[in-house]
Amino acid sequence: MGWTQDYTPLGNNLLLSSLAALIPILYFFWALAIKRMKGHTAGSTTLLITVVLAIFIYGMPAEKAVMSATQGAVYGLLPIGWIIVTSVFLYKLTVKTGQFEVIRSSVLSITDDRRLQALLIAFSFGAFLEGAAGFGAPVAISAALLVGLGFNPLYAAGICLIANTAPVAFGAIGIPIIAVEGPTGIPALEISKMVGRQLPFLSIFIPFYLIVMMSGFRRSLEVLPAILVSGISFAITQYLSSNFLGPELPDILSAIISLVALAIFLKFWKPKRIFKFAHEKETAAGQEARQLNSDKQTHSGGQVFKAWLPFLLLTVLVSIWGIPSMKNALTGHYTGDNPFLLFINEIGGRLSFAPRVPFLDNQVIDSSGKTIEALYKLDLLGSAGTAILLAAVLAKFVTAVSWKEWGAVLTDTLKELKKPVLTIATVVGFAYVVNSSGMSTTLGMSLATTGTMFSFFSPVLGWLGVFITGSDTSANLLFGSLQKVTASSVGMEPILAVAANSSGGVTGKMISPQSIAVACAAVGLTGKESDLLRFTLKHSLFLLFLVCLITFLQHHLFSWMIP
Template structure:
């Protein structure tokens, strides 16, 4: 048995923490300063983590490599298994042109560009984040807005800022699932606390989007639809994440938010021509006035309805129990680790949910989608293979980062850093979201930031007397606000709207909003750590 040691360097916690932080420092420097591609930075960081675990912490090389392999497996299944199948569904809608039908359908809901921004960037963007994440909402929504006549810069900024509130539950709950896995905090607990933090952002973001689209006039004229949309989104995200399923939180929030928005009478009023002339400064897509048969419109919405239906069925207790029986649990080979107190860690046993995982359920929805959209079997298989090829670097990035996280967590490196950071005491609650924000800003992924810093946050919480669930959730909730300024997302937004090379322009426009909303989240978490808002926690 390998027993984790907290002070392997000269019996000094500070020096040990400095050495333990080397893998993280290497990754962050390579990504932020050197601008190295994420998958290469992740692999180099993994190599540094292995060396530190082996030489400094004395973890046997066999166990070190075994812990990294476990991280790779978790990165492939269930994490990227969800993303691949979700993007596969999207690719089939593009192949059959039903995505264009969906875009035209959104354009007909309202001719007010301010309402269109809420429907597409906030509500539909949240649905895309729920199904796929990893940059898809920013790319797709910004293209949609440009097609409606938005200026490319404004379209990109709106899509980036909108991609905040749903991120923690994106890709069928992948960030919170990862957070639970690396921290040992039950998924239900993590999702419950995150579901009491990010909905507060959802109350504000629609109003921010209206301001970005049309300034004070927009807020004066359309604050009511924006507020109703935000409240409905927040209420649904809170209720579903706390009482139903983390995987369904964003899907429900997106659908309820959109329905509430369209239900507001003022949201359906035609926009005044001066508003349209001031806001829609780009070139409007020529096919927006094309009429689509009702049957094809229904088929365009069908993939998303199928996913909601299948996930809802999977939450029925008898069905859920049946699927759970297909979960494989086994002792992970070549791994026998105990924490610094001599207690075996949970990673010694690995669970593999074959059916009861979001990726498998999305795969089933994808099979039905292919049938509904009329995609032939061979073509659907080719699209799945093309999706894997498109995501090859993302798969390598996620697996390398999770392998790094597992090596750091199981060797004791994360625990050492956590004990050292705990010296911040009560101030840790205010700083905790900043760590997640920084991780996402650099890595571009809330999942990666949770894998890197989740265990550290929990260790620090234990030592400082704060709630481990609160700080773990704060890492994810703060992280969502770093998404809009991450180099990856900025590059995706620029590429989508034809602004290649202008990432700096977008950064200057979104950075103030990212920092302001981060401050709000820091204050929320700090208040939740005290009696002021402590009543909000489960």
């Protein structure tokens, strides 16, 4: 029996209904930021409260609310949880075999400065992984690398979450922008152009912002040349590729050019003072520095290449998995005539399952009268986590570790990540219930009532959508049409509003419950999710304000920037 969403269940009063819809979100913030609950406890209780509200306030049948939660939980396990498990496993494998010490030394051979290491790994390398894979892999891998270099785990996770802001809108081969073309009818290339005229401003600013956050304004000026090389090379490439090539490649191209440009620059330029964290200052100029110099001399080029090879294999495989035609073949949806891809398609089809969610599939009706499809999507071969696992299998042969040791590291990783994966499953379940019950639409409708100020508040919808769903793609699908319709009604260019949804969404990624859970899992901070949220929240709000301001100015003063 079908059930129609009601976006104003409390007496057709949008304000009261919005306050009700805010309860789970406010509770989650309170549980983590104030009460400091462990992540799995906060996630589980938030999910429970959301289901109760969906049933008793929004009138959603109990079986549909519960099954919606299970749909989200399954998605939290695959692909998201799978990516986290395999990413952490690969990192631990390099540590177990001693290869990470060589990796650490190779990074230090470029620079001992913690500020510049953050730019290389958190900003540039993380952006590459975002463009190739998305879904938590960038933060998981880059944060683990920083921890291995000696960064405080909480600090490493926070830095990587904030650095990940710049590339999110074009993540996973441009999927967030490609996806929103459908519900809005605006060509993806046009949306890409508009996003590419907003985010480059953040891309220039974020490297500087990261370094100021790490070392203060005065000490950030010491490495300003490197910051400019990193940010400007990224931003220019992001603008050119998004405006002339489309949404698929801006992250990958920008990250590669930024990474290479900074690495080359650092061969010819060094800061006058090497920045270390407070607990490192006593030894930075003495024995540790001499030991590091000794390490740099003992590792040959071949040893360094061998140590990095597992991550190079990961990069290649994740990139291959992200190619649209390959992705379709891996999930059994390839329709071309390439014999190799047809062979992969046959295997992928057998390993991809999409059973319908009982009591939910096509039984929830939105305001337009359309039924909403609900499937458990189990793409075993197509998940980026499988590409990472394959990299770990190949790394077994590169590092010459025995299968017994390989299996032991995998077992330890699975044991360690039980609670983080539970956290991810519960918070994604919460997101799905919020969406299927209509709560998220209620909140979107409230922001749409801001009238002439909508050009300022438009990015807030994207920020809210990414906080709820953990995905810029989902936020665009959730609010893209609402942005377009509302913009038309208030005299704003629809393409600007749709782009602002994606650009605003990137600032919500760092506080999304599933992003927080992923980051904590990657650096071994299970149970410390509240500390990480407190770390990132203020930065999320500040960067959101900047995107709101950019959108407002583009609407009122710089309309010539709109394609």
